[in-house]
Amino acid sequence: MSVRRTAVFTALLLLVLSACEREERRFREMPSAAARRNTQRLVSLVPGPYTADIRVKNPYERNAWAISEGKRLFTWYNCVGCHANGGGGMGPPLMDERWIYGSDPENIFATIVEGRPNGMPSFRGKIPEYQVWQLVAFVQSLSGNVPKDAANGRPDDMQVHKQEQSVPDLKPEREPARHP
């Protein structure tokens, strides 16, 4: 009995530890040189022997706090001005499955830092690098490309799909005409 209890207890402890990354919050963000090498190649051709693309991992895509920071910065840096809250407006929507310049974190990073033709400005030197990665994590989360446990809960704005527990919309499409 006691052995079993210890085993269960240990398993629970390990479970708790496994969730740490989700809540981790650093006050000193990673040194900015760490991610700078990850510039995207624009073409797949390389001289000499074939070198594999180094896959970049967004350090924040499993981190709930960083994603919510990204959400705040998305408004503060006026991304909402063109992309609305992911639904798109003057700029393309970010919550659908269509990616003009690629859906990988490094693509999104490059889009923010380098800018893209036809309107996306370059934020190079304007946003600290760790904040760009937080924005990338939030943009990934808009289309559901981050683990569910790390994604923001209850977005007040548009959603890709209805929340599972949401009440069905019973309101009629149009207000019935009132007769006095």
Add this chain to the structure above:
Amino acid sequence: MIPLAMLAGNRGLQSALAPAGVDAARIGRLWDIFLVVTAVVYVLVLLALAAALLRRPTVGEGEGGVTRGVSIATGLTVVTLFALLVASIFATRGIADQPRRGIDLVVTGKQWWWQVEYADPDPSKRMSSANELTIPVGVPVNIRLRSSDVIHSFWVPNLNGKMDLIPGHENNIVLEATRTGLYRGQCAEFCGQQHAKMGLWVNVLSRADYAKWSAAQHQPSKIPSTPQQRKGQEVFLNSPCPLCHSIQGTDASGKTGPDLTHLASRRSIAAATLPNRRGYLAGWILDPQHIKPGSQMPPMVLEKGELEPLLAYLESLQ
């Protein structure tokens, strides 16, 4: 009693016992009444207790004497409490009945600093500052309190009581100072990690000085005059700074951080956390997370030779 006396004698920068405002004086008077009444009651109770202990019990005393004593004590207690209630009502009514004229200000609480906007129907007379209120003596200053994130509380003990800043709801408080001087305020509602470092200064000036100050503040920022300051302005405008901070008269027009148009005229940086001096400013720009962990100011990565010009420029923004 000694600490109390020390407190009472404290003409402090942040003390409700050294009133410098009309409402703070009301609160101060109420405090005095409560202090005197409760002290008298305390002494009387102790005397009664001593008398009861020393008195020799008399044999054959009837119930009548005890009943009379209890009745008198109850009556006195009710009268005293009623008197305190009336005093309290008069004081709070006085605080609530405020003239809504004079100067209009909007103070917005943010994690973890105060945005101060001088409202005016004429847009050219509006201006924005941070963590520092400058007000004239003897003029009611009507402050509209807002919050952009969580609940904060505005408290300048020398001038008035507390008032909460609630997201989505506007509150009002009136400061009417009776003597010039410098007073410190503090957020009085726990608002997160750096709640303790969310202070503000209130500078009460004579009317003439206030007019002078106000005229200076309505000017756009100083144009950099030395090559070093010009370089500093270039550094500022080409760095992440202008995405959050404004400097009137330049292209920097960010709205999420404090307005820096007249940064050098302020007493402190980082919400009354540090004195506004060159070394502290440098520390704040390079490593704000060391000074206020969790604050929204990100650390700046500057190239060699950029910091000194930037500081020279910021220091020139009188």
